[in-house]
Amino acid sequence: MTEQLVLGPYEGNILQIPLGSIHSREEALERLIELPKMPINLRDLPRHIRVHHLMGLRDFHVPPLEEGRLFESIDLMVRSGYHYRDPRSPGTFGVISGELPIRMYPRIPAHAAAVEGASGTGKTQGCLRSLNLYRHQTFLHGHFPGFKDPHFQVTHLSADVPSSGTAEDFARVLMRAWQQATGSTRFDHLLKRDRFRNPMEALNEWRQVAISHFLGILHLDEVQNFFKLATLEQRRRRDGKGGTPELSIVEDRCLKWILELLNTWGIPVLFSGTSDGIGALTKRLSNLERFGTGGYHSLSVFDQWDDPAYRKQFLGQLGRYQYTMQKLKVDDDLAKLILELSGGIPRVIVALWVSANRLALERPDDKLTTSDFVLASQTYLGPLAPAIAAVRSKDPLRMRVYEDLVSQDTTFWSRLWGRVGQSSPVPPIAS
Numbered sequence: 546m547t548e549q550l551v552l553g554p555y556e557g558n559i560l561q562i563p564l565g566s567i568h569s570r571e572e573a574l575e576r577l578i579e580l581p582k583m584p585i586n587l588r589d590l591p592r593h594i595r596v597h598h599l600m601g602l603r604d605f606h607v608p609p610l611e612e613g614r615l616f617e618s619i620d621l622m623v624r625s626g627y628h629y630r631d632p633r634s635p636g637t638f639g640v641i642s643g644e645l646p647i648r649m650y651p652r653i654p655a656h657a658a659a660v661e662g663a664s665g666t667g668k669t670q671g672c673l674r675s676l677n678l679y680r681h682q683t684f685l686h687g688h689f690p691g692f693k694d695p696h697f698q699v700t701h702l703s704a705d706v707p708s709s710g711t712a713e714d715f716a717r718v719l720m721r722a723w724q725q726a727t728g729s730t731r732f733d734h735l736l737k738r739d740r741f742r743n744p745m746e747a748l749n750e751w752r753q754v755a756i757s758h759f760l761g762i763l764h765l766d767e768v769q770n771f772f773k774l775a776t777l778e779q780r781r782r783r784d785g786k787g788g789t790p791e792l793s794i795v796e797d798r799c800l801k802w803i804l805e806l807l808n809t810w811g812i813p814v815l816f817s818g819t820s821d822g823i824g825a826l827t828k829r830l831s832n833l834e835r836f837g838t839g840g841y842h843s844l845s846v847f848d849q850w851d852d853p854a855y856r857k858q859f860l861g862q863l864g865r866y867q868y869t870m871q872k873l874k875v876d877d878d879l880a881k882l883i884l885e886l887s888g889g890i891p892r893v894i895v896a897l898w899v900s901a902n903r904l905a906l907e908r909p910d911d912k913l914t915t916s917d918f919v920l921a922s923q924t925y926l927g928p929l930a931p932a933i934a935a936v937r938s939k940d941p942l943r944m945r946v947y948e949d950l951v952s953q954d955t956t957f958w959s960r961l962w963g964r965v966g967q968s969s970p971v972p973p974i975a976s
Contacts, residue, residue, distance in 0.1 A: 769822025
């Protein structure tokens with residue numbers, strides 16, 4: 546029996562079908578939670594098997610309330626965007642053919658939303674997990690108005706802005722993301738080239754394909770890569786004069802292309818990145834009004850140990866995952882210690898918890914202790930110590946260089962999980 550979809554005001558628009566039913570914020574938050582299964586027979590499992598269960602905590606996710614708001618913003622942008630691109634509307638296919646730009650319809654809004662936050666606060670995960678709540682990313686319609694043959698629709702696409710920030714690399718990133726999501730070979734002829742003769746033509750070709758397959762929303766992560774961030778020394782020199790140096794753009798035509806994507810072609814765009822990057826983007830694109838409509842979301846670190854979002858929801862769930870025979874009580878003192886050692890950064894808290902359990906499994910007593918967290922912060926997470934100290938200090942100058950500290954080594958997280966998964970990673974705790 547076909548599932549009965551709840552589509553509200555969008556009933557009858559086939560573009561809404563792949564999205565599934567409209568969810569409330571509470572339903573979305575519940576669906577966004579990911580709690581890995583804890584083995585029932587832990588006592589019967591040898592330690593080397595328990596370590597493999599422990600590594601499943603990399604998928605642990607307890608969304609903050611702001612993530613529920615983010616999903617609402619995304620859902621409103623996608624569904625309302627499809628409302629104005631309904632295939633039943635005669636003007637829709639004029640847009641697809643390129644004969645009639647969307648700006649001919651003055652009532653169609655250009656939606657954009659922004660998500661900012663420091664490294665490890667969950668901005669990328671929040672965007673990706675929210676998008677993945679939709680039933681389908683790609684959907685093949687057996688019958689589609691205006692098309693003789695079956696036609697596939699793409700509801701969402703995510704891509705990282707390349708570190709170079711150039712139009713050519715940006716076009717390649719979008720094309721590869723399209724290939725990965727759809728399996729299409731549409732852009733093979735371009736990607737085989739060493740260089741594009743005209744990067745803007747390549748971007749426009751990508752845009753035309755995206756429009757013809759009714760892309761619902763484009764998510765661009767790491768938007769700070771569009772700009773040349775001020776160096777650490779420049780920030781320090783500027784601090785005494787008040788404010789920070791304005792970020793300069795790498796290639797202005799990239800942002801002009803995105804602005805055209807919004808204004809002319811009506812494809813919603815979700816931006817995510819650091820506070821510096823989102824701030825620069827807002828100034829350059831004059832998108833304050835769009836973000837006010839689409840949504841402006843800030844994801845932050847946990848600041849107070851007794852904040853219910855941290856103490857009861859996040860740590861309350863994480864504390865259940867203990868893989869030793871002798872458990873550690875998750876009390877207020879432990880909550881304070883973890884906040885101090887992690888800077889309240891969600892990603893670091895999970896890494897610290899996993900690393901501490903790993904250390905405990907190395908010892909004969911098979912017991913998790915507070916000392917395991919201290920040693921884990923000094924060893925596994927040692928390279929993050931300057932960034933964590935900056936976050937905890939609340940000093941504006943030290944906070945300003947936080948992103949520099951955590952992003953210098955792009956291989957840190959992959960190496961961390963590799964080390965956690967190895968045996969005898971660090972010396973045992975002295976008795």
